[in-house]
Amino acid sequence: MYSPELSLFVLETGIRLLQIEKPLVMYLSLTDYIQHKYAPGEPEANRYYRDMDAMLGRLHDLGPVIGLIADHGMCDKSNPDGSRRIVWLQDVLDLEFGKNSTTVICPITDYFVAHHGSLGSFVRVYCHDRTTPEAVMKLARKLPGIEAVYDKTTAARRFDLPIDREGDVVVISDADTCIGTTPSAHNLSALDGHALRTHGGIAESRVPFILNYPLNETYAARAARGGLKNFHIFDFAINGVVT
DSSP: OOSHHHHHHHHHHHHHHHHHTOOSOOOOOOOOHHHHHSOTTSHHHHHHHHHHHHHHHHHHHTOOOOEEEOSOOEEEOBOTTSOBOEEEHHHHHHHHHOTTSEEEEOTTOOSOHHHHTTOBSEEEEEEOTTOOHHHHHHHHTTSTTEEEEEEHHHHHHHHTOOGGGOOSEEEEEOTTOEEESOGGGOOOGGGTTSOOEEEOOGGGOOOOEEESSOBOHHHHHHHHHOOOOGGGHHHHHHHSBOO
16 A cells, blocks of 8 residues: 555556456556655645556557546644644543534544545534533634634535535645644654655645547536536546547
């Protein structure tokens, strides 16, 4: 998982499958380890994109429609001195309201700690006992590095989320800051020697949306109206291009 070779292997396998099996649809999912680990312009990043570009060129030469998309952007979440810009939200809420009064959930918590240490820019807060969403929101909005705070209804509407699975409060950091629960809950040892580059919030919601053929008239008009989301790439790739 912690190497560029895995993603390049996926692309190589896709090329081979297209040559042999000729599937109607392929979905090739790559890792974002290099993007988390290295900034644009670093030698490792440049080498990875050069190799990936060559693979995509080989895919294109075989004739398929190719749609390229990302799930999120990421910026350096570090201070000028190299220290990490993290809001430890569970600690802040415990100090204000008491332990067990709230539960902060980081949705990107996973085992790939070398990517981001389970730190991101979007967290959910669940309120317990007499702690109210309004009180949590009032406090969170005052914290440096926080860009947006929503109640569950507003968050569900704003981000097309199922309201029955949403927290009482959603907190989102700005482009230069990330959010964690408490330091002991996050393994950051694998990030030593590298800047923290992790999942972005609203400031990084714009991602590449690339097709290797021009759009037809209908889909070009849709694209011009804006409002595209990354999952629209499937519709556009299957129905929207002129080959």
